[in-house]
Amino acid sequence: MDVRVGAYAVIVRDGRLLLTHWNEHGRSGWTLPGGGLEEYETTEQAAVREVREETGYDAELRTLLGVDSLFLEPADRIVPGDGPLHALRVVYLARIVGGSLTHEADGSSDEARWVPLDAVGELPTLSLVPTAIDMLLRRLPADRTDGAGDATGPADEVAPD
Template sequence: MNAPEPVPYTAYDTRLASYAVITDDEGRILLALWNEASDGGRWTLPGGGVELDETVEEGAVREVREETGYDVRLDRLMTVDTYVIPSSRRHVETDRPLKAVRVLFAATIVGGELTPEVDGTTDEARWFTPAEAARLPHVSLVDLALGLLG
């Protein structure tokens, strides 16, 4: 059996995103309600797409501030996760698959106050115990983070 032909990087789209895994002294995790899910709102980690002129670190800090109102310090890289979304499952009309590259950082709040994002991709942010988070309608990124937290 022959291996499938490799797909060159010019034949698919790529999205680089960075996220923060933030926990408090009670062991709760901070999640944001993503409002662009095709099946209604789903909870995710605060974070999102990295702008062209940003590092992944700068993108994570900016996204957390936009989605939660908190200023954070990134403590360490937790993981880099990749997956492919076929063109038929994308949120935009295209015949190109998407390779999603997600960078997760452990982060600590250093300022700000919990504030909902206005006119963005999330509607609110809230703290949940890991057990509560696991029962919420959520994206796979939450499962990844909960697994990393152990």
């Protein structure tokens, strides 16, 4: 069984979630900016690098939202390989600190876009998006999730574990 570790960023600004359109190996869908670790790279470094590569933005990580463990059979893999895949997806809450929105050239993503939170469910997303939104909502204080479900306030308002 192959194991792949990826690092991703949840970035919400003005009621919109930053997403990238993954388009590779004949499959596509909207997902969070992020991806697999390179040699001798930490998950934090990978998340920041991937945000920059896929969106043009410089990001600052605020807190770890969680780690998702996903098992895929060979036919369901979206990354090359022959056998089953154990995907460990490390998800951070982040904020933009510089750069400007651009689309990745010659990579696995072909578009980056700010999507209103209430419209995310209308897009064809990869499974990571609802998983990460759930991680974020579980971190918000109770008074921030009473029907609003919006994570637009300062990142410091996210409750620690």
